[in-house]
Amino acid sequence: MDLTGQVVPFRFTERDMMGSGSVSNVFRMDRYIAVKTPILYHPDDLLSDEQAERSAVSLISIAREKAVYDALNNNPHPHILQTILHTTVPIAIFMPLMLHSLGHWMEIERPSAPSPLRLRWVKEVASAAEHLEAMGLVHGDIRPANVLLASDMHIKLADFDSCVQKGEECEAFTVPFHDAYEEVATHKSEQFAIGSFIYTLFTGHEPELHITGRELLAETLPNTEAILGGEIILKCWKKGYESVAAVAEDIYDLDLDDDGRDGDESETRSVNGSDTHSSRLRVNGHAGPEVMSAERIAELREVCRTWINVRAS
CATH class of the missing domain: 1.10.510.10 (Transferase(Phosphotransferase) domain 1)
Incomplete structure (x- = not known):
């Protein structure tokens, strides 16, 4: 996972990376929260056509994703990821950390x-x-x-x-x-x-x-x-x-x-x-999932904002 030439927010490093796709990177904030960011390149560098297009597509994609999550967060489902916080400067989506x-x-x-x-x-x-x-x-x-x-x-x-x-x-x-x-x-x-x-x-x-x-x-x-x-x-x-x-x-x-x-x-x-019988017991022994409550989201949102302020200082 190479971040060379990219604009990386919140002082994240390659050690913080959890994954990278064609249009976004995902970083670990802490034990409970992950952060998804667009793939952007330094504007003062001479960008290739591929890098310029990738940055443009990445911005469009994450804007689309934010809008979808806004709608889904207002109508949550136990098997659809809920997000915690969306920021515009820097552009990022904060979400619960999954396995x-x-x-x-x-x-x-x-x-x-x-x-x-x-x-x-x-x-x-x-x-x-x-x-x-x-x-x-x-x-x-x-x-x-x-x-x-x-x-x-x-x-x-x-x-x-x-x-x-x-x-x-x-x-x-x-x-x-x-x-x-x-x-x-x-x-x-x-x-x-x-x-x-x-x-x-x-x-x-x-x-x-x-x-x-x-x-x-x-x-x-x-x-x-x-x-x-x-x-x-x-x-x-x-x-x-x-x-x-x-x-x-x-x-x-x-x-x-x-x-x-x-x-x-x-x-x-x-x-x-x-x-096997034991495998069925392991599966059936788990309680059904629940959506995050508004109180829990608000609590995690404050954690994110505090972390952002520390990183910005």
């Missing part, structure tokens, strides 16, 4: 991820996406890297820099969570991402899709017959649902005890991960 992204957790803990936990994460993401749809929003980039894992092992959907109103142009085309064909953000683009998210969580790896920038053909799609919720995944890829709410409704009905019985035939549907 790490679900994508990172799967990389380091994939073999030991209990099946019930994976299923719960899928249901929690579906719930978050359904909430966004009810607000007229499309996340636009649902994938494990943009889903954060809290200390209680519940998830928070985050990274709203690609989130737009339904019917607006898509901002992200991340394959295999976007088919590089849909240009308008709707329930179609969102359900495609959810299908790939389920596949990734339940198999432990991303689907290999034959992406051409044209509509996907059925014969190019991975076989999902042996995967729990395989029919849902396939229907999402084919954009067969009329809404994200309809996708979520089918996902909520998924059960690890479902043996896929259909008439006289039966087939065991799998989720890649341990599925």
